[in-house]
Amino acid sequence: MxxxxxxxxxxxxxxxxxxxxxxxxxxxxxxxxxxxxxxxxxxxxxxxxxxxxxxxxxxxxxxxxxxxxxxxxxxxxxxxxxxxxxxxxxxxxxxxxxxxxxxxxxxxxxxxxxxxxxxxxxxxxxxxxxxxxxxxxxxxxxxxxxxxxxxxxxxxxxxxxxxxxxxxxxxxxxxxxxxRFPDIDTMRAIVAAHHPGIKAELLSAALTQFYELRETPGLKKKPSTSEVLDWLKLLLAEDLSPEDLKRDGANALPKLHGALLKNEQDVHLFERLAFMARNPRGR
CATH class of the missing domain: 3.40.50.300 (P-loop containing nucleotide triphosphate hydrolases)
Incomplete structure (x- = not known):
């Protein structure tokens, strides 16, 4: 056979x-x-x-x-x-x-x-x-x-x-x-297999933010597929909307970032980015 x-x-x-x-x-x-x-x-x-x-x-x-x-x-x-x-x-x-x-x-x-x-x-x-x-x-x-x-x-x-x-x-x-790390289309298919009911708008906002986070210069540990699935599970459990995920310069850390960032160096990196955004002259 x-x-x-x-x-x-x-x-x-x-x-x-x-x-x-x-x-x-x-x-x-x-x-x-x-x-x-x-x-x-x-x-x-x-x-x-x-x-x-x-x-x-x-x-x-x-x-x-x-x-x-x-x-x-x-x-x-x-x-x-x-x-x-x-x-x-x-x-x-x-x-x-x-x-x-x-x-x-x-x-x-x-x-x-x-x-x-x-x-x-x-x-x-x-x-x-x-x-x-x-x-x-x-x-x-x-x-x-x-x-x-x-x-x-x-x-x-x-x-x-x-x-x-x-x-x-x-x-x-x-x-x-x-x-290879999944591209965004493959990731959508992976997410659909684990969270079939997720709304398209939330998924688009979350994945856009996730891939931006992965590409942040200086990041020590890039979040993985398993971590983004955990993060999405939390977003669904908290019933967050795409608007809730929006970040500005004063708050660079993603919502529920503990699912994505797994060491203090990376958390401090985003805190520094937020500080520099608030104090552009103090860079």
Whole structure:
């Protein structure tokens, strides 16, 4: 059966993103997705699983995560403790093997979506340590002598926030896609999927202000798609009108700006802009 992804009712996939997902499926290569935080990289894997009606296995990477943990871990400490207590199962080492996310994906009865989320948070050697396993779809369990092979090749989606450069050897084995920040027309479609009842006038005023805010020189953290959706939810909850959103030089901060601006430097930036607007000679 040919699998094809075109987005879902709640996830607006641009044409180039759909092409990337389907190309990775066809090539049977991991899809490496980069983009600004909040552009839907993690959510993409969940929506691919939903659209294709496949189970999903999620492996969230942290700075302390080791590649071996994705395969399996041998719990030698528990085995030693059980041997001291005279437990019967201590002689079978398989009782002390903890299966990792890759093992779970490999042994699944049917095809699954495997998300390796934020791979760039781990040590620089982490991607290289997974090269063979992701390429061959198999690995060896040294403690038991078992060879674990994928029953069906999972759809592997890997996300990165570009915190570290990934090794060339790893990149060669992936199909790459960068999720660009949505233009205003795409954003309208995204908002319509989440807030279908929003009035056109309020949406136009809010999105105009949002994109102006994103382009403000000196902004440390640009608000993301998820943040504008939260902001719009608040605007609707407060029943604000387009007129309520209007800003002047004396009040440069957007209404309910805490949904959009997430650090004090950016708040101070808009406060300074307001001050300069009130005191043009004091610049």
């Amino acid at each position: 040919t699998l094809s992804f075109e987005g879902t009712q709640s996830y607006i996939a641009t044409e180039d993103l759909s092409v990337a997902v389907n190309a990775a499926i066809t090539l049977e290569r991991p899809l490496l997705v980069k983009g600004e935080p909040g552009t839907g990289k993690t959510e993409l894997a969940r929506q691919v699983a939903q659209a294709l009606d496949l189970p999903m296995i999620e492996w969230t990477i942290k700075s302390t995560t080791r590649a071996q943990q994705g395969l399996y871990e041998y719990d030698a400490v528990s085995r030693l403790r059980d041997s001291q207590l005279g437990e019967e199962g201590v002689h079978d080492v398989a009782n002390y093997i903890r299966k990792g996310k890759l093992w779970q994906a490999f042994e699944a009865e049917g095809r699954v979506v495997l998300l390796i989320d934020e791979i760039d948070k781990a040590d620089i050697e982490f991607p290289n340590d997974l090269l063979q396993e992701l390429d061959r779809m198999e690995f060896h369990v040294y403690e038991t002598g078992e060879m674990v092979r994928a029953r069906q090749r999972p759809i592997v989606i890997i996300t990165s926030n570009n915190e570290k450069e990934l090794p060339d050897a790893f990149l060669r084995r992936c199909f790459f896609h960068y999720i």
